[in-house]
Amino acid sequence: MVIATVVSAPFYALLPISQSTTVYLLYVFLANLSLALSWPAFQELGFMNGLAATSYWAGMMIGSASSRSIWDIFCASMPYYLASLTVFLSAIPALFIKR
Structure with a gap:
C-alpha cells in the first residue's frame, strides 16, 4: 500500500507540465493504476478500507x-504540486505501523 502511494505521487506532480490532453490522461491513468494495485490490501483491512475511502473522498x-x-494566489501549477506532496506525505504514517 505504501509503495503504491509513493509510486503514484510523481505522476500527480507531472500533471501541470503535460503538453497535451493525451499525456495528461496517461499520467492520470498511471497514477490511479499504481493506487489500484493496492486495492486487494484495502479489501482485507475491512474498517480500514472504509476509513481510507472516506478520507480519500x-x-x-x-x-x-x-x-x-x-x-489564483500562487500559480496554475501549485494545486498539482500540493496534491503530489500530500499524496507522498500520506504514505509516511504507514511506515510506522507495526504488525
Whole structure:
C-alpha cells in the first residue's frame, strides 16, 4: 500500500507540465493504476478500507474547494504540486505501523 502511494505521487506532480490532453490522461491513468494495485490490501483491512475511502473522498472535496484559491494566489501549477506532496506525505504514517 505504501509503495503504491509513493509510486503514484510523481505522476500527480507531472500533471501541470503535460503538453497535451493525451499525456495528461496517461499520467492520470498511471497514477490511479499504481493506487489500484493496492486495492486487494484495502479489501482485507475491512474498517480500514472504509476509513481510507472516506478520507480519500473528503480530501477530494477539500482539494476541489481550495484549489481555485491556490491557483489564483500562487500559480496554475501549485494545486498539482500540493496534491503530489500530500499524496507522498500520506504514505509516511504507514511506515510506522507495526504488525
